[in-house]
Amino acid sequence: MSSEETRIEEELVEEAMKAEDAGSVEKEIEKGDKEAAETDACAEDAAEEKTGEEEPAEETQAEPEKKGFFGKKKEKKDPKDAKIEELTDRLQRNMAEFDNYRKRTEKEKSAMFEIGARDIIEKILPVVDNFERGLAAVPEEDKGAPFAEGMEKIYRQLMKTLEDAGVKPIEAVGQPFDPNFHNAVMHIDDESLGENTIAMELQKGYTYRDTVVRHSMVQVAN
Known part of the structure; x- marks a missing residue:
């Protein structure tokens, strides 16, 4: 080569x-x-797996802060709002207590007025009885005299004043006996009257605003 x-x-x-x-x-x-x-x-897969594992952990850690009892979301109140709610509740309580006090005092005043009025009426009724007895004692021939007419007018004025105040006489003669309004002090046998019928009124009774101030003293037929 x-x-x-x-x-x-x-x-x-x-x-x-x-x-x-x-x-x-x-x-x-x-x-x-x-x-x-x-x-x-492999790195991407590992990152995805790590992300998937970490996310629930973060959610689990944040969940107790956001939620309260029974799974409800717990919100943090503003101190100003809490103070406003406290003052509003206190004001409503005071208003309710004052309203109850006002109703109670009005009821007490009404009761005191009723007691005072009944006491005065009870003291006036004997005066009315004396007026009626005096007018009944005037003879027929003297009823037209000025003095008798004056006494009649005063009596009518007094009765009108009592009626306007709520005082009314209790009906008695010819009415069935009622122990709520009548006080039977005498009994009489009278066939012309029904049983337990009032035959005579001995003293007139009165009511004040539908309550009895004085019972009528009556004579009842058996």
Whole structure:
């Protein structure tokens, strides 16, 4: 073999080796890229798994702060709002207590007025009785005299005043006996009257606003 052929053969061998080395490098590069891609994919999966695990933990930690009893959301009140609610509740309580006090005092005043009025009426009734007895004692021929007429007018004025104040006489003669309004002090046998019928009124009774001030003293037929 000549030196020229030897040189050419060496060059061919050298080029073949270079080509083989280049192919190995490319394979190594492809292998490295593949491994890197696989590493990135694993890292992404691990990140996703970590994110999925951490999110519920954060939600669990935040949940007790946001929720109160029975799963309801607990809101933090403003101190000003709490103070306003406290003052409003106190005002409503005071208004309710004052309204109850006003009603109670009005009821007490009404009761005191009723007691005072009944006491005065009870003291006036004997005066009315004396007026009636005096007018009944006037003879028929003297009833037209100025004095008798004056006494009659005063009596009518007094009765009108009592009536306007709520005082009314109790009906008795000819009415059935009622122990709520009448006080039977005498009994009489009279066939012309029904049983337990009032035959005579001995003293007139009166009511004040539908309550008895004085019972009528009556004579009842059996």
